Amino acid sequence: MLNNTLRRRTTFGLMAGLLAACLTGPAAAEVNFAGKTIEFIIPFSAGGGSDTWGRFNAQLLGKYLPGNPVVVVVNEPGGGSTKGSNLFAARAKPDGEMILGTSASTQFPYLLGDPRVRYDYKDWKIAMAGPTGGVVYTTPTLGPKSVDDIAMLKGKDLVYASQGATSLDLVPLLGFKAMDLNVQHVFGFKGRGDGRLSFERGEVNIDFQTSSAYIKNVQPLVEAGQAVPLFSLGVLDEAGNVVRDPTFPDLPTYPEAYEKLTGQKPSGPAYDAYMAFYVAGFPAQKMVFLPKDTPDDIIAAYQKAFEDMKADPAYKESADAVLGTYEQVTGNLAQALFEKATALSPELRKQVATMLADDYGVKLGQE
Template identity: 55%
Template sequence: MNIFASSASTQFPYLLKDRRVKYDYNDWRVILASPTGGVVYVSPSTGINSVDDLIAKRDEIKFKYGSQGATSLDLVPILAMDLLGMDVQPTFGMKGRGAGRLAFERGEVNIDYQTSSAYIKKVTPLVEEGKAIPLFSFGVLNEEGKLERDPNFPDLPHFSEVYGQLYPDQDPSQGYQAWRSFFVAGFAAQKMIFVPKDTPDELVQAWRQAATEAISSPKFSEESVQVLGEYPQLTGVQAKRHLKPHFL
């Protein structure tokens, strides 16, 4: 009769081998994985107007970023910035991404990221007013597990494109592989639902079928776009495929 809803706040400590963690993802069977996305943007004061500008000027600019903490969801953008060779000074202790955005609007920091829903609602007006310059999204994973452009931001390159533009002749580094694992845990499968490992197969199948029917309903499809953005919810084999390389 038990199910467990997990999120990045439980997934990151597990990946980071936090000594306080007493749970193991091998003890659970996944029912559903719910993805989201994120967009990195900068202030016009940086003189950066595109990814090409970022790559050309990254050594000349000191970036300031308002962060909730080094092991929070901010680990993904901070690691991305580090992999791109950017000189970033995080200010830790922000109460949330909303606080980071407000610091950006006040000019206290000159680079920020927001999850897709917050970006669409809160940052798009800043972009339209010329107060924010979007650079790249984190992207989404397709059915084969490959990174591709976020359907909510098809005109923005995803992080892997930017990384490949900077290092076109190199295989992805260990740092990139670490980024990808945390990206999956924080975005591509940010929320997950599990049942215990010893749950009978027929009950697991019933849960997965119920989840599939729920996300396939017209009402869910209509409402989820407004709340979650245009992200396909994952059940069954697809959910397990996202989980296995990083948690099991």
């Protein structure tokens, strides 16, 4: 138990420095969802990390919301998650009966001014936030047997199935670019689950999955000799340094893999861009929102439900195996994570937008 607690603190140590405690707000006994069905909008296709995370939380959330409503996950994929998020922004009422689960693929289009975005994070209230990690892997047909062989990928024609240049896939895109790997990004996939299926069919030869999807869907491929893990993204310690992810302690971090590939410690504008979006996208990679006009007692009811759910023995028994060693939080700490994940300097936004336009033909909204 002590080791798990220490590992969880490391996972979001940088954010934990912002606030010493996580408050869940006032009691909300008057809220009652009896007989209601809560729609949990997941703006991604089934089978990816967000879908796995959403369904794992949904199965017990209704048990701890007042009135024990049924919580149903509704997949609304498309546009790198902008379609489902736009739908939530347009349709959700402040009654607590529709909630949205987001990912960095929802945050990045917003940060970069993607013209498909019709939502504003300022219009939402956060109920829960959670960090996650992820793993980059390749096919053994390219030769590597482990990250020790990552240099074998130099000069190879690599193909990656991407949801889009402003989605969560921006992080591996920037990481590959900083490594100077020759990766063709095929845009338009509706979720990371679709990207994994493309990898399984042999249509692409390098892929990335967030931790929950990697544990569930890729680890069996590794065990069957059909995939080779290269590195994890790592996690941030309390000083803001990238350290090994306790969910994948045997895998090197991206900076370790970079140094193994290039012989140098990572640095330069491309690496700075990678790190900025990694920090924006992973310490608060998953978040649950309600409309901003939702009464405080409903927000408090959701926050209390998430806290009570985490204490459920059934949840605790399987959380690490499904989600990895990442603590989901509420209250003030969730708010701090939310604010960190939805802020980007104008200078960095311009740098990345220019790179996407010049190198990938992706033109975003103007400043």
